[in-house]
Amino acid sequence: MSSPRQRQLLLALVTAVTVGSTVLVATANAHREAPAPESWVASWAMAPAPAGAGKSKTGFTDQTIRMIVRTSVGGTKARVRFSNRYGTQALTIGHATVALPWPDAGPGDLKPGSVKDATFSGQKSVTIPPGGTAVSDAVDMEVPWGADLAVSVFLPVETGPSTWHVYARQTAYIGSGDQSGSASGANLPETRNNYYFVTGVDVFNRTGEGAIVVLGDSITDGFMTTVNASHRWTNYLATRLNKESPGGNAPGILNAGLTGNRLTGDGTGLGFPELGANGFARFYSDVVAQPGVDTVILALGINDIWLGKRDANTIIAAMQQIAALAKADGIRVLVATLSPWNGFESAPGVVTYTPSLDSVRLAVNSYIRTTTDFDGIIDFDMALRNPADPTKLRPEWDSGDHIHPNDAGNEAMAKAIPLDLLLWDAGDKDS
Template identity: 70%
Template sequence: MALVTIVAVGSTLLVATANSQAVAPEPERWTGSWSAALTAAGSGKSKDGFADQTIRMFVHTSVGGTAARIRLSNRFGTQPLTIGHATLALPWPEAGPGDIKPGSAVDATFSGQRSITIPAGGSAVSDPVHMEVPASQDVAVSLYVPVASGPATWHVYARETSFIGQGDHANDASGAKLPETRNNWYYVTGLDVLNRSGQGSIVVLGDSITDGFKSTVNADHRWTDYLGWRLNQEAPGGKAPGILNAGLAGNRLTLNGIDAGFNELGMNGSARFHFDVLGQTGVRTVILALGINDVWLSQDNADNIIARLQAMARLAHQSDLKIVVCTLSPWNAFESAPGVVAYTPTLDSVRLTVNSYIRTTTDFDGVIDFDAVLRNPADPSKLRPEWDSGDHIHPNDKGNEAMAAAIPLDLLLLDEDEDLR
């Protein structure tokens, strides 16, 4: 019979047998569970900002935890932003639009204070909010903005409905006094959780395909949402990393959104790296899913795109991060919007050249071949028809699910002898 020894260390029990060493539970660490890449204001509500208004937004977690904290940004603001009251709560959509479960709202404080003023260009992280945060579920973040904010720092294509109303309703269970709706997020850039996964977080730096453009609103059917759910189901011992979506519609490696007249398309990939990747909590891997907009929006050449990809790999490795790159999926849009060139075989040859580099290079630590997953076997220049949202570039919900299902999880999980940095 093996000898079993039980040793009490503080409140932790260490269990060892004659054939093994005592192993303590993984310590609790802060891990990023959700994120959004934010940009300067565009038009409408983002340009006007908020005054004496509550914004209730819903964010979809990847991993859960025993406590939470929110990260807020006024990075692109032109004046100080005052948050007079912030709460986290669990949603209750079956009760009514914008509703939260009665009694679930918990105040988020900042250095013990209920309100905080964030300077223009600044950011803030709340104190720990003690609540059980579910994995792969929505959490409601309500922010009361008491005085005029000026133009808002925001995310334009949230694929989630946000609710806005006059006055402080951050604690209200009902969304009845939040009658104005938008499909945007404002100011909130991250939700961190305290857990024992020991796996840290993975940031996906991408474009509209990662952002979930054309996926069903309020369904959480982005490929990153499916990936988070899959990891929670399949990661050994339930120890899943957080999946942080840093996708921006129209984003490019080589140019900024303002170059095309749209702030909300964000800055170029390398400019975003320092904020949207290195600024995340517990990050240890980045998935790079950029490049297709450089082909069909910018009409850049393959050499320039490849050079930018190589630069991104160097940025990650200099920061001691693992980086995995995605091939560029098919696009075959013949209907051209103003300023956008429709598909041509010549442009597609650029995409194929970039993909050939991605599949053969050793610059990255791994490859996710979304092109192979999504292309139509009968016509590889097009998406599979059953996964085409209708615009011939963005996958529908089923296509997003197929993308997540095809990712080799060994690219994303830490080895047993690999320490979380």
């Protein structure tokens, strides 16, 4: 059995992902179709996984967890989705609230007067059986566009192992008793860098622009970005869309990235269930089930190379199947090339990158750039690579581990994405 330190190190290593700034090659059917206005749309989501070690495994009893999420789009109402997908026993939510954070006042504090109860069919509490999900009633509030929202959950009885997200890049605040209705964070002294049980926030959106889901790994997950800063490339993209979309309308941007995730293998097979199920197993729960989804960006594959030692044909076949699943459900599907990773070590002094393995990446990228299996491509490789050595990330965008972009690299990725692939124009909306 590995020690907590060994587990942390291995998880850090297992965190390669596909990412990058983006040159997009669109197909003839580039524009999205406008969904009906005045509808529920997902504004934030997280990709859940089974419990690993520590708090996720021991669970919670008579405790409150306060978690901060970053919305992509806003609206006039909110509802929260909770999951016990990987639980081994019933999960009871005794009290849940939604509020606006007030970090300047103190850690975990909420803006006075902003705390609102999230009920369930009119009841304060709900019990979710193992494998189940629950959604709150609509909460009347002005949900901000591209800003933080606080979700507090009181868990009165033993939860057992958690359905969670291991690398939130956002502080969660934990304390004893029911603190969900309190604006103060003073009684929430314990902190973690994880999400627990909360898997989505939907908004009643005035414009009904739909949602885009990114099915990805640690690069999408923002593994090396600044904690509590919301500097994942998907956050930067949401901000850009909110500023530049026609009429000030934008689709929701949902980050379904999981550190260490693969197309062709599960985390349990490596002894790290928190790395999640394979891309196929996640597709319906993490993509299709999102309210308002009309587009998915597939950003998986690099972990299949260095961690799974899969050949190019195996990875390509998996990508083709994801494309087929999306099209069968009427969802547009875009695909991202695999970005450079020369210099990456799976542990200090343990060289993971080899030219032979990189040849698999290059073969997969060649397929992506020439195939018609997708509705468009995002060329993360071209956007992030060092012109002086295309096998490496640009130095100014390298977080230091030679595979994950830093904050500036994530921003560059979002800026490089051609927005006409993600938005429709006035002509499309009238047609």
